[in-house]
Amino acid sequence: MFKPVLSLLPVLLIASAPALADAVEEHEAWSASDTSLRADAAGISLPQTIAGLSLAKSGEVSNGGKGIDNYAQYLSEDGAIQATVYVYLPSYADSSLAAHMTDRAIMERFGTKTRRTAYASAPLAGQTGRAIRAVYEDAADGALTTAAGFAHAGRWLVKLRVTGPTERRKEVLAGLDSMLNGLRFDDPGSVKPIAPARFAACPTQDGTDAKLTAQAPAAAADAAPLIEGRASFCIRGQVRTAEGSYDVLQQRDVANGAVIVPVDDAGTVMTFDPAAAGKGYQLSIHSIGQTQLFGVYDRVPSSRQIAEILGGKDPQTAQARTTAHYAASGEVIMRHAGAAQ
Incomplete structure (x- = not known):
């Protein structure tokens, strides 16, 4: 199950992806x-x-x-x-x-x-x-x-x-x-235009608990792109765990749009995106150089469930089925759970 390792401010970026020995060409930084x-x-x-x-x-x-x-x-x-x-x-x-x-x-x-x-x-x-x-x-x-x-x-x-x-x-x-x-x-x-984010409260209220309806299909990440998060968000709610509090952000002005939870200042973001088949929401965890795909929920999980996922205590959240690793060259390496390494 997912449990984030939160960054410390003196080291603003943290290790989040395992090394891929011999998978991609090494680069001098x-x-x-x-x-x-x-x-x-x-x-x-x-x-x-x-x-x-x-x-x-x-x-x-x-x-x-x-x-x-x-x-x-x-x-x-x-x-x-x-x-x-x-x-x-x-x-x-x-x-x-x-x-x-x-x-x-x-x-x-x-x-x-x-x-x-x-x-x-x-x-x-x-x-x-x-x-x-x-x-x-x-x-x-x-x-x-x-x-x-x-x-x-x-x-x-x-x-x-x-x-x-x-x-x-x-x-x-x-x-x-x-x-x-x-x-x-x-x-x-x-170089892209940017401005400080301003988040108002969403009209959307916290919903009922969601059910995990399917594990992430292994093929789903084959087209997993790097996401450029330029959507406009409002604050849907807030969750609290032993590690701290987190804002739950809802995509504005989009029916059944994405919901994201920024986890730390090191680039870790939890997302609930509309599933490819149009039914439910795909849980993904984005971090430095990688995206992990988890299961599909029938709706956006409640604040209580999101807190459990963040704390690694959600009984429904399985291990990531598929992980996309992004190289500096632009190459994407796919790894599937249970596949031969």
Whole structure:
């Protein structure tokens, strides 16, 4: 049964997919020149020095050798200001949702004194409205200022974080703005327009319990695409587990539309999509570089059931029948439960 491993804010992206030994070609996460650092698979680069911050290290957060979960860390000369850029390939790619979940994680971690002083669209790659820029002050009982930026280019998401002492706020903000200005894309046209997500309450109320009517057919994932989550959602409800609370989002203005549950700030999203045959809802779990297909319910599960699924306690939810693994090259590797490895 599914049970998520929630990310910790200092490590914004976590391992979520098992390594596929010899299944896909291994990639170096980054290539460096004298002046720049480039995530080759994504075609995204940054200078090695940005607003007094210098590159300290780079590599992969998880999925070693796959080039789908990449980070680079920058530091001030005294190490007091830290910045990180993440370039990653979630199977449910929605930069507005990534910003929303990171916003929640920051506000929850750094305490009630934390103030959000900026959260709006920003220019990127010479175009307006192609990034989200967020600033948080008085974090950690007034000790820190932290700032974040988000972008979506092709199949890839970019997340930037800069943190430093409150008294060096100007340097933190200069670091973030310089990183946004310094981002370069092989294909500037691939940078998508984005804006902060705003979720109103849905008119839809929580329903009765659902029944698992079928396991996911093995062939269902053969066409499983990477999802670019640009649909408009409202808040259908909220569920709570031992690990925390989660919003249940309903697709707006679409009869029998999808329902999603963002799980963490590391790209994990639970979805209930209308089943292919038009009867019921397919449960899928999206994360970094993979989609797992579970069974089909006759309706969207109730909040109580969703909480049980999130907590790994739903008696109806079987193991994923099929998993799609996405490579940096665009290749998709299908794995079916019970199939020979």
